[in-house]
Amino acid sequence: MEKHNHPTPENIMKIGTGFWASKILLSAVKFQIFTILAEKKTLSAVELKSLLGFKCSDRNVYDYLDSLTTFGFLNREGILETSKYSNSIETDFFLDKNKPSYIGGMLEMLNNRLYNFWGNLEEGLMTGLPQNESKGGGNLFEALYSDADRLKEFIHAMSGIQMGNFMAFSQTFDFSKYKRLIDVGGSAGLLSLMVAKNQPHMNCTTWDLPPVEPIAKATIQQFQLDDRVKTAKGDFFKDTLPAADVVVMGNVLHDWDEETKIMLMQKAFDALPNGGAFVAIEGVIDDERNKNVFGMMMSLNMLIETGNGFDYTFADFNRWAKTVGFKATSIIPLAGPSSAAIAYK
Missing domain, CATH: 3.40.50.150 (Vaccinia Virus protein VP39)
Structure with missing residues (x-):
């Protein structure tokens, strides 16, 4: 069967919503999430929520941290209530405020x-x-x-x-x-x-x-x-x-x-x-x-x-x-x- 390459809006929407992804990373830097995880090594979503003083629902926190995980900025073990988060190699090196390599x-x-x-x-x-x-x-x-x-x-x-x-x-x-x-x-x-x-x-x-x-x-x-x-x-x-x-x-x-x-x-x-x-x-x-x-x-x-x-x-x-x-x-x-x-x- 002949395969047709139909146009897809994927790239248009990816770039159009790019500020969403940007703000997720920028806010994580502002909250010093990567610096906290560099010190604590691993934390659950609930522990991070408590440390950061978030008033949003647990589900919002999972969405936020799982977005950072999907982008490659965090590692995760478990899922939702059982999830534990840690820094990726890159964020641990470049986004821990206590390291001279901080960018x-x-x-x-x-x-x-x-x-x-x-x-x-x-x-x-x-x-x-x-x-x-x-x-x-x-x-x-x-x-x-x-x-x-x-x-x-x-x-x-x-x-x-x-x-x-x-x-x-x-x-x-x-x-x-x-x-x-x-x-x-x-x-x-x-x-x-x-x-x-x-x-x-x-x-x-x-x-x-x-x-x-x-x-x-x-x-x-x-x-x-x-x-x-x-x-x-x-x-x-x-x-x-x-x-x-x-x-x-x-x-x-x-x-x-x-x-x-x-x-x-x-x-x-x-x-x-x-x-x-x-x-x-x-x-x-x-x-x-x-x-x-x-x-x-x-x-x-x-x-x-x-x-x-x-x-x-x-x-x-x-x-x-x-x-x-x-x-x-x-x-x-x-x-x-x-x-x-x-x-x-």
Whole structure:
């Protein structure tokens, strides 16, 4: 019998209800369910309900925890009244707040800031204007940096989204010809710390605006690498970058328009010796623009956050590198949808 492939609405509904799945995970991070289970190892639904102070029915709790299980975030033994829940390998490693590998900062910011701002995507597309704290005037970074709590949340979010990339970059990039690295817009200093940890000959500096320095210093102290990881203060719009063999920008270029991207790459070029490397670590979009959907969604997030920022392809990066005067480029796939785009002087 001939088989007909009839259209199905499955993918339409999966994407259309995507915010349901998103909110289930984001709320679990907010409730610190994975941190609790990392400590307790295993708990029943009723025990979790009691610990979290839920007033909903037991059936609601089963639905909630079983959804997390179906997504692969929890493991479960038994069913309904006999169920016992524990963390998956991934959530135990990445979503336990007490581990240095915690990436939940980004998920916390998605829940606390971006979830509501993305509700205004239509307005962002119609106006080309940011839809966040800077809506109606001002600058995102001025708004974030003027509030200590919001700044800390933003810093931890940037750390969370990049941790896997920084770990991968520190182990796969060839550092053998280099000694000094500067991470521009270094946030909490995690890239410098990962490089110092995995490359004992490297000395690293995490460079950012003055309000960030105390957060970076605390992180460096936590990793006990202050002999080879230092902090420095500066503003890349006003200051020249300190000299280094490797200049890294993680989730920096995509904040800005094309003209500013080229200006930042020029500043990196000027800070490097011949043979030095400039590295941009971001969700580099594939040249065909049909695979890395995370990179394209992150680019739309830059519309929401900055209005004129955007993520880019490796072909874009090559064009800008050539404009600045870099001799060669390469790309290294990192964790998930992110890559290190590299330009050599």
